[in-house]
Amino acid sequence: ALIDYAAEEQDADARPELTSHIENLEDYDVIFVGCPVWWHTAPMPVLSFLKKSDYDFSGKIVVSFCSYANMFPHETLLEIVNATPNSLHHNGFISEEGDTTGIAQWLDDINLKLK
Numbered sequence: 001a002l003i004d005y006a007a008e009e010q011d012a013d014a015r016p017e018l019t020s021h022i023e024n025l026e027d028y029d030v031i032f033v034g035c036p037v038w039w040h041t042a043p044m045p046v047l048s049f050l051k052k053s054d055y056d057f058s059g060k061i062v063v064s065f066c067s068y069a070n071m072f073p074h075e076t077l078l079e080i081v082n083a084t085p086n087s088l089h090h091n092g093f094i095s096e097e098g099d100t101t102g103i104a105q106w107l108d109d110i111n112l113k114l115k
Helices: 002-011 044-051 073-083 105-111
Strands: 030-036 061-068 093-096
Touching: 002 044, 030 044, 030 073, 044 073, 061 073, 073 093, 093 105
Parallel strands: 030 061, 061 093
Antiparallel strands: none
């Protein structure tokens, strides 16, 4: 049932209403946006967050990452980039089925250090 619901949301280009709100997004310079791949793209609630009119990502660094089981991870990362056109973007991280190998190296490559 959940798979069908996700497909219906995508077909309708739905932007579900979110149940919480970030009051101080302007306080952040770097925002990580991560998600699983749902029907070849980011889940609709993630796109609701990124395209919500009262959030301004202009000039912020948006760092995307996703996990996938079958295909379309690059398209998912691109959807996040396209949803935040006035932001700066680093190369995203892709994890196949939860494999976290390489995260520390990725953060080093994009010059964000683990503390």
